[in-house]
Amino acid sequence: EDKVVQSPLSLVVHEGDTVTLNCSYEVTNFRSLLWYKQEKKAPTFLFMLTSSGIEKKSGRLSSILDKKELFSILNITATQTGDSAVYLCAHYGGSQGNLIFGKGTKLSVKP
Amino acid sequence: NAGVTQTPKFRVLKTGQSMTLLCAQDMNHEYMYWYRQDPGMGLRLIHYSVGEGTTAKGEVPDGYNVSRLKKQNFLLGLESAAPSQTSVYFCASRDLGQGARETQYFGPGTRLLVL
Numbered sequence: 001e002d003k004v005v006q007s008p009l010s011l012v013v014h015e016g017d018t019v020t021l022n023c024s025y026e027v028t029n030f031r032s033l034l035w036y037k038q039e040k041k042a043p044t045f046l047f048m049l050t051s052s053g054i055e056k057k058s059g060r061l062s063s064i065l066d067k068k069e070l071f072s073i074l075n076i077t078a079t080q081t082g083d084s085a086v087y088l089c090a091h092y093g094g095s096q097g098n099l100i101f102g103k104g105t106k107l108s109v110k111p
Numbered sequence: 112n113a114g115v116t117q118t119p120k121f122r123v124l125k126t127g128q129s130m131t132l133l134c135a136q137d138m139n140h141e142y143m144y145w146y147r148q149d150p151g152m153g154l155r156l157i158h159y160s161v162g163e164g165t166t167a168k169g170e171v172p173d174g175y176n177v178s179r180l181k182k183q184n185f186l187l188g189l190e191s192a193a194p195s196q197t198s199v200y201f202c203a204s205r206d207l208g209q210g211a212r213e214t215q216y217f218g219p220g221t222r223l224l225v226l
Contacts, residue, residue: 032213042115042201042217043154088154092213098144098169099215103153 002027002093006102014110017079021105023089024071033072034099035063036088043088046074079109113137115218117202123224124192132187132221134202141207143185144169144215145177147198154201160185192225199223 007022025033032050036043047056052067060079065072076083086104093100115136124130134143145157156169160179174196176188185204189196202218 034214036217041219045214045216048214090154098156098159099154101154103151 002091002100004089004091004100004102006087006089006105008105009103010106010108012108012110013079015080017109018075018077019079019107021074021076021087021089021107022071023073023102025089025091025100026070027091027093027100029093030067031092033065033089033091035072035074036090038086038088038104039084046087076107079107081109081111083107084109115202115204115216117200117218117221119221120219121222121224123226124189125226126193128192129188129190130192130223131189132200132202132223134185134187134204134218135183136185136202136204136216136218137183138204138206138216139182140204140216141182142205142215143179144203145175145185145187146201146203147171147196148201148220149198157187157200192223194225197223197225 004025032048034048035046047063049065055062055064060077063074086106088104090099090101118133141162144159146154148154155171157175158169158177160166163182166177178186200221203215205215
């Protein structure tokens with residue numbers, strides 16, 4: 001059964017800390033793994049990963065995929081209060097070829 | 112471009128009432144999706160469409176119907192609302208193809224409360 005498991009479910013840090021969010025997955029036919037950030041409203045796209053070992057970066061955020069071990073991590077360096085959000089990991093799978101989401105990691109960054 | 116829009120933003124229904132949620136996208140995307148998001152459950156797929164005139168069931172389709180009469184619109188209907196349908200509903204769309212074109216873009220959500 002295709003699934004996505006994220007850890008931790010919640011995390012509280014202070015501004016300036018570095019955090020690592022984890023995403024492990026099981027999928028029959030892997031196509032891509034996606035990370036989203038969800039604040040008050042809609043999930044907004046962060047990264048799409050398709051190849052193992054290639055880091056994607058955007059400012060203080062970066063992500064990498066390990067297709068052999070079936071996991072991905074999202075790193076955030078020098079965290080800011082604006083990074084507070086739920087971070088969602090998802091991959092394409094299932095019989096419908098749709099996105100399968102993890103339950104998310106709720107990150108709270110304290111000033 | 113407005114991207115993906117949803118109406119209404121918030122609605123309160125009584126048990127047994129019906130309503131339709133509208134999703135519109137202006138990106139000429141082929142695929143459209145309806146998800147519901149509940150605390151502790153993540154995002155779950157209700158129905159989806161791979162093109163105008165086509166619809167298919169997702170993970171949690173019971174109690175919902177959908178229609179895709181126009182490529183840019185995807186409607187989600189509740190014929191007889193139940194308290195278990197209290198949730199936040201998100202619409203998403205994506206392009207046809209693989210790689211970067213598989214990125215799904217989400218609407219702002221509709222918060223539904225069924226009393």
